[in-house]
Amino acid sequence: MTNAIRSQGTRLQHGTGANPVVFADIEECTDIQLGGVSVAVVDVTHLLSLGKESVPGLLDPGTITLTCNYTGGAVQKALYADVLAGQTSPYQLILGGSATPITISFNAYVTKYDGPTAKVDGKLDLSISLKITGVTTTA
Numbered sequence: 001m002t003n004a005i006r007s008q009g010t011r012l013q014h015g016t017g018a019n020p021v022v023f024a025d026i027e028e029c030t031d032i033q034l035g036g037v038s039v040a041v042v043d044v045t046h047l048l049s050l051g052k053e054s055v056p057g058l059l060d061p062g063t064i065t066l067t068c069n070y071t072g073g074a075v076q077k078a079l080y081a082d083v084l085a086g087q088t089s090p091y092q093l094i095l096g097g098s099a100t101p102i103t104i105s106f107n108a109y110v111t112k113y114d115g116p117t118a119k120v121d122g123k124l125d126l127s128i129s130l131k132i133t134g135v136t137t138t139a
Contacts, residue, residue: 009097012066014075015090023092026066026128027073032106034093035062061106061132064093070116070124079128084108088133106136 013023033078040057068076082089088109095102112129119125 005098006095007096009094011099012077013092013093013094015092015125016139017089022075024075026068026075026079027071028069029066030069030075031065032093033065035064037062041139059087059135061134061136062133063111064091064108064130066130068126068128069076073136077124080113083113091130102122103139104136105139107134108132 010029011030012027012029013025015021015023022118038060039055041059042057043052044132045051070076074120081087086109088107091106093104093106095104108130110128111131112127114128115126116124117127
């Protein structure tokens with residue numbers, strides 16, 4: 001038997017600046033991609049080194065890209081306002097719809113708000129990219 005987690009029920013939530021933070025789902029996401037985490041490489045090679053030497057630098061928590069059905073909903077509008085203002089906001093990515101979901105919390109800012117895109121015999125799509133800043137926590 002598998003321990004795989006179904007993606008159905010996964011959602012990304014945008015938080016307000018209020019205290020306590022209030023989270024609301026980004027409306028009708030159809031695709032959410034959590035980009036990879038990377039670590040900077042710091043060159044510490046010196047004149048007595050026999051080969052290249054390096055140490056790990058700072059962690060880059062990566063990006064999140066998402067595609068949504070464009071609804072013109074309140075949270076989609078808030079993300080548009082955030083990109084115009086250069087606003088960093090709290091987010092929660094809740095993975096799967098299981099009884100014990102995995103929640104990844106982080107701060108991020110919108111780097112791309114693309115759309116809505118209209119196609120013949122189609123629907124309006126919205127593409128958004130978020131740059132995660134600082135560290136993430138998983139619960």
